Amino acid sequence: MTTLQQIIAITVMNLKGLRQRFWQSSAAIFSIALVITVMVGFLSMADGFEKTVAGTGSDKVAIIIREGSLSELTSGLSLEQAKLLSTAPGVAKLNGEPLASFELFVIVDLLKKSTGLSVNAPMRGIDRTSLSLRENVKIIEGRMFEPGRNEIVVGNNAREQFAGLDLGDTISFGNTEWRVVGVFDAGGSVFESELWADAKVVQTFYNRGTSYQSVRMKLAGPDSLQEIKAFAENDPRLNVDIKTEADYYAEQSKPLTTLIRWIGYPLAFVMALGALAGALNTMYTSVLARMGEITTLRALGFGAFPSFIGILTESIIIAVFGSAIGLGLAFVLFDGMLVSTLNGASFTQAVFEFSISAQLVKHALALAIVVGFVGGFFPALRAARMPIAEAFRITQT
Amino acid sequence: MTYFRLLRKNLTRKKLRLFLTIFSIFTAFLIFGVLKTFDHALNAGVELAGADRLITTSKVSLIQPLPFAHYTKIKATEGVKNVTHASWFGGYYQEPKNFLASFAVDAESYLDIYPEIFIPEDQRTNFLANQRGVLVGEALVQQYNWKIGDTLPLISSIWTNQDGSRTWEFQVEGIFYDKEEQFDTRSLMFHYDYFNEGRAGARDSIGWLIIKTESPELNEAVSKAIDDQFANSPNETKTDTEAAFGKAFLEQFGNIGLIITSVVGAAFFTILLVAGNTMVLAVRERTNEIAVMKTLGFSNGRIFTLIVLEALLLVLLGGLPALGVSWFMVEALKSAVGGGLPPMALTPEILLQAIAYMLLLGFVTGGLPAFNAVRINVAAALGRKAI
Numbered sequence: 117m118t119t120l121q122q123i124i125a126i127t128v129m130n131l132k133g134l135r136q137r138f139w140q141s142s143a144a145i146f147s148i149a150l151v152i153t154v155m156v157g158f159l160s161m162a163d164g165f166e167k168t169v170a171g172t173g174s175d176k177v178a179i180i181i182r183e184g185s186l187s188e189l190t191s192g193l194s195l196e197q198a199k200l201l202s203t204a205p206g207v208a209k210l211n212g213e214p215l216a217s218f219e220l221f222v223i224v225d226l227l228k229k230s231t232g233l234s235v236n237a238p239m240r241g242i243d244r245t246s247l248s249l250r251e252n253v254k255i256i257e258g259r260m261f262e263p264g265r266n267e268i269v270v271g272n273n274a275r276e277q278f279a280g281l282d283l284g285d286t287i288s289f290g291n292t293e294w295r296v297v298g299v300f301d302a303g304g305s306v307f308e309s310e311l312w313a314d315a316k317v318v319q320t321f322y323n324r325g326t327s328y329q330s331v332r333m334k335l336a337g338p339d340s341l342q343e344i345k346a347f348a349e350n351d352p353r354l355n356v357d358i359k360t361e362a363d364y365y366a367e368q369s370k371p372l373t374t375l376i377r378w379i380g381y382p383l384a385f386v387m388a389l390g391a392l393a394g395a396l397n398t399m400y401t402s403v404l405a406r407m408g409e410i411t412t413l414r415a416l417g418f419g420a421f422p423s424f425i426g427i428l429t430e431s432i433i434i435a436v437f438g439s440a441i442g443l444g445l446a447f448v449l450f451d452g453m454l455v456s457t458l459n460g461a462s463f464t465q466a467v468f469e470f471s472i473s474a475q476l477v478k479h480a481l482a483l484a485i486v487v488g489f490v491g492g493f494f495p496a497l498r499a500a501r502m503p504i505a506e507a508f509r510i511t512q513t
Numbered sequence: 514m515t516y517f518r519l520l521r522k523n524l525t526r527k528k529l530r531l532f533l534t535i536f537s538i539f540t541a542f543l544i545f546g547v548l549k550t551f552d553h554a555l556n557a558g559v560e561l562a563g564a565d566r567l568i569t570t571s572k573v574s575l576i577q578p579l580p581f582a583h584y585t586k587i588k589a590t591e592g593v594k595n596v597t598h599a600s601w602f603g604g605y606y607q608e609p610k611n612f613l614a615s616f617a618v619d620a621e622s623y624l625d626i627y628p629e630i631f632i633p634e635d636q637r638t639n640f641l642a643n644q645r646g647v648l649v650g651e652a653l654v655q656q657y658n659w660k661i662g663d664t665l666p667l668i669s670s671i672w673t674n675q676d677g678s679r680t681w682e683f684q685v686e687g688i689f690y691d692k693e694e695q696f697d698t699r700s701l702m703f704h705y706d707y708f709n710e711g712r713a714g715a716r717d718s719i720g721w722l723i724i725k726t727e728s729p730e731l732n733e734a735v736s737k738a739i740d741d742q743f744a745n746s747p748n749e750t751k752t753d754t755e756a757a758f759g760k761a762f763l764e765q766f767g768n769i770g771l772i773i774t775s776v777v778g779a780a781f782f783t784i785l786l787v788a789g790n791t792m793v794l795a796v797r798e799r800t801n802e803i804a805v806m807k808t809l810g811f812s813n814g815r816i817f818t819l820i821v822l823e824a825l826l827l828v829l830l831g832g833l834p835a836l837g838v839s840w841f842m843v844e845a846l847k848s849a850v851g852g853g854l855p856p857m858a859l860t861p862e863i864l865l866q867a868i869a870y871m872l873l874l875g876f877v878t879g880g881l882p883a884f885n886a887v888r889i890n891v892a893a894a895l896g897r898k899a900i
Contacts, residue, residue, distance in 0.1 A: 139790075140794075143786075143787055143790050146783070146786075146787075147783055147784070147786075147787045150779060150780065150783040151780065151783070153779075154779060154780045184605075184609065184668060184670055184679060185670050185671075186603075186609055186612070186670045189576070190603050190670045190671045222574070222576070222577075223573075223574035223575065223576050223577075224573060224574055225572070225573065225574050225575075225751075228764070231764055233760075233761045233764045234761060235761075235764065235765050236574060236575065236576075236765060289573050290571070290572050290573040290577075290747075290748075290749050291745060291746075291747065291749055322577070378846055379547070379551060379846065382842070383544055383547065383548070386540050386543055386544060387540065387544060387780045387784070389536070389540055390536070390537050390539075390540030390541060390544075390780075390784045391780075391783075391784065391787075393533045393534075393536045393537045393540070394533075394537050394784060394787035394788065394791075396533050397530060397533040397534060397537070397787070397788075397791045398787065398790075398791065400529065400530060400533070401530070401791060401794055401795075405798075457765070457766055458765040458766050463576070465765065
């Protein structure tokens, strides 16, 4: 037999043997599958959250809140301040009007569908300009609210996550009633977790007089942010914080991203190491138990190299098989799962989706191959190198 | 050979396997230690809730203020023993990253309703007497080195005072401790009157109310009586027990905590399962040897003890250092994540729980093969070798 034929023969024999060593092999497959499920599940959550945050907020839009407010929620700007801000240089204009939107951001209690418990849902009061500052928003069902009425449009994610937000539903906040007249898509961004209504109506409902909480402005060019900052600093009537919208949202979600980074990743890493040790151990035990068999083959004239490759292949196949099961499980359990959590200083729910990307699948498979390779390499090397006489002696005692 | 030497020899016969098994167990308990601490911290508020305390908030949302008049009205409601109120100040010290849980409260009733806030008697008297006094938690004092008598300027992210600035000056009059392990002392409280008279807007509004009922059995009736009283008014309320309120609040962090704990919890058990499996197999390989020992006159009891002890030793060698390392990890986490998390502590309960799991794992993985070992028929076992 040629070396290739020998390799094939041994590999086939090893793989057939997997069924006889059912408990051993399933322990290995099971452990790898679980680790892959856990890792992919966790990373798809991290990815999904980061995607949602990265998709929210444009770097061509400035958001302005009262200085030191930390978030829109605790900010307050008077109508005069808002109007003054919209006259700043650097604000893009459309038909001679500055592209500036005055907004309110408040919390309403809604029931979360999955738990039936009430949570802080974000409600935003917007004006006519607001939509032109959010290019990825489009109404996918129903229509926009009519100014001056108790009507709301809801983000698609909000509708999925919270109860009572279907088109045509009437929902009461305190003792006011609102009708859901439309559903919008915002490309999965944080905005899609929100409920939008006419800013003027929200002002009345929340006793806010004529005040607002944030002003958003389209930047005319790359230096516009600096121009607006300089403008605000030179006017004593304005004590405000100015950021790009993209920076603002990255900051808002920082507590959660830190948590993921500091608890999630280290634990995932430790877990992977633990699994690797488990896989190595299983493979060692399995090879050792078969030392007699392997030695017999070699005594029959099979080469050391084919035995080595045979064991290595077996190990890698076990790992890949396990990771395929793990990936399948992760897809069933997690992919597309919609969850929400309290997002940082905005103190409201942000809804996001678990997403298993092709990249993640590649990483999982790569990890499995590494585990399989390392797990098989050393035991295979040992089995192939051991002098035949010695090996027989070991298996006999 | 002495007993111990035999144990050691058995354990170290395959050094690589020993190392790998110990390492697996180590990782499993490391995950356990860190996660349990995290989980415990998240749930601390619920466990500490007083059974006879209710919380009333605006029905619209937690942030919507209620009129001060609600306080007097609720006080007169039947079944209510005591009422206090609090308002969120949203303060920070020097810069936004030093965000503090800070409240304006009706001091006397607040301290009555929360007996777990422990302060020395003289400090309590001084605090109650000084309108600008502030009571700070022990943990904050340690973090910022504040002393009694210090003037403490705090910046509010929400409230402007009458001179148009958001900096409010207080005087540290007392330091409160927690007698239980987990009460959050990273908070501070000061007098509502000083705050209310000083603020530029939203006068005479309060954030939420805490009610102590005559007895826990009355909780439901009192909640209903309060909410009915304000139904159809511009300021409807929602009253819940403190435990339900805390739980609902935690629920807001929602799935994240649950996902991390359940998913990684699954990993903990898998790693243990795989490690346990290896340990069982390791003993089974020695069937012959055990038969020889029996022939030599080792009693069943001795063999059983020997195998179980070996398994226990293995588990403890992996598990105990893991608890030590998780302590360091928790400390590192605390300084890395800082204010964003509830107070974390690797409590004795968690340690005991981990050790209980170790013992269980040791007994199961040692006990199973040990049980088989004492049952083996010497002749059959020795015969197996010949095949």
